[in-house]
Amino acid sequence: MTVLAVIPARGGSKGVPAKNLAPVGGVPLVVRAVRAALAARHVTDVVVSTDDAAIADAARGAGAEVVLRPAAIAGDTATSEAAVLHAMDAYEAMRGAVAEVVLLVQATSPFLTAGDLDGVVTAVTEDGADTALTVAPAHGFLWRETGGAEAADGIGVNHDKANRPRRQDREQEYLETGAAYAMRADGFRTARHRFFGRTALVRTDAGRVLEIDDPHDLARARALAPLVDPPTLPARADIDAVVLDFDGTQTDDKVLIDADGREIVAVHRGDGLGIAALRRSGLKLLTLSTERNPVVAARARKLDMPVLHGIDRKDLALKQWCDEEGIAPDRVLYVGNDVNDLPCFDVAGWPVAVADAHGSVRSAARAVTTTAGGEGAIREIAAWLLGPTLRTTTGPAPTTGPAPTTGPAPTTDSTLSTPTPNI
Incomplete structure (x- = not known):
């Protein structure tokens, strides 16, 4: 059975500019959605519908096909249904095949999982539903105001305000998560909306429910990502350079x-x-630093690695270095600790924070070391990539040395108290 996942991701968001490219857990939202769809067992094809070249590039890089959306259905008032219908037509024209089930996958739900997608597909393909959506259990009392601003009266929506039963005595209600919808393709073409026939509710974890509509939502998602995302560490096959x-x-x-x-x-x-x-x-290795102190160059020379230091715009320097070295930025692992590293996090495919990094840096990272900066964090990252023989458990104490503030960099590594080579 052909199951087509369509991810609408236009470029003109007003509330959060370039929202669909905003990283959460170090990964752009559209890429997170593509990865979830590709990981779903029942999804056969993944298409991103967009009007934006940068989103299209990110989607292709993540493994999705791209359908370029015309301006007529890319504005603020355009519906997701219109984008899905257009993507279905484009897909069928490209592939010469007809999708039997179509999914609407929202990139603005960052904690969507492959299991959520398989759940809504199964409800349609195996359980006889015409449509399905992800929901989360909800227990809140809802209110509405009536009577106008001066004489507004609060009335209960899902309860009588004179009788507030205990949660266990109330009928269970569910919140639509906004993350994933599955529809029989032929019924969707006829109805032209996502709910028709029998609709199945597919329960998901309420702790993962978050839709990004404004900057505060994005900040919450970034803060939650280290707690919600399953731990993922890069492998050598994922990386071409470490900066x-x-x-x-x-x-x-x-x-x-x-x-x-x-x-x-x-x-x-x-x-x-x-x-x-x-x-x-x-x-490929590079030290990239804002610091102008000659100690930076001295340490890099000791380690036999190139260095760019005294750099104000590290993100621009990183992009230029990638171009010169012929390295795709999404195959760069960048390690940082403070807010001046955040622009580089937006460039690199694997932004990594050390354990004692600033909170905003940890939230933006795709992975975080268990070891603090200067205490073996880089060796820990090497162990991720090259194997556990390099794992840091205990080790020698750090070494210190003087760093001249004026004059040429020394010819021997002044950051080490002993001349041990290449460490």
Whole structure:
């Protein structure tokens, strides 16, 4: 049976500009939806309907087909049904095949799962429903005002305000999640709306219900992502390059200053071993730092990795470096710890935060280390990519050294107290 998932994702959102490309858990919303649809066992084809070139590129990169939506059905008043009907026509013209079941999948529901999609499909294909939608149990008392602004009177919608029964004594009600809908394709073409015939309610976890309509919703989604998303770590096959911030990522973000104004920072030998292993694996490496201190270049030279430092717009530098190296940004793992790393998180396919990163950075990351910056976090990331033999459990104490604030960078690595090579 052909089951077509259609993800409407126009580019003209007003409440949250470029909403469908906004990252949650380090992954753009449209890409999250595509991945959920591709992971669903019963979905055979995934199409993103969009009028935006950047959304189209992201969707194709995630593995979906793209249908370019005409302007007539891409405005603020356009319905999702219109986008789905147009996508069905385009799909059937491209494939020469007719979808038997069509799904409407909303990218603005970031915690939608493959299981949710399989649930609504099964309700239609196996349980005899004509349409199905995801719902969550709801227990709230709803109110409505009547009588106008000056004499408004609150009345109960789903209850009598004079009689408020206990939850266990009330008939169960369900909230439409807005995430996933399944329809028999022929019935949908006839009815031209998503509810016709017998409608099945497919229950989902209320803790995952969130629709992004304004910036506050997006902020909540980003805060919830580390708690709701299943843990995912990158593998070597996912990555072509590793780009590292310096302060707070390769160091513990502390600086000691002597009486002459010279700065001393701390690094971790285990991180050096991890970086050496990453280099031997064939990955491209780069240190990218806003810091202008020569210690950054000295440490990078010690590790035999290129460095760009004294960079104000790290995101632009990262894009240019990817272009020069011929690396797709979505195959870059970028490690950071503070808010000036967030623009790079929007560029890299694998934004990673160290354990003690700023809260906004942890929320925007696709993965978070269990180890703090400067205490072996980079070695932990190397273990994700290359295997558990590099796992950080215990290790030697960090090493320190002076960092001159003026003059050329030293010819030996001043960040280490001993000349141990390449760590």
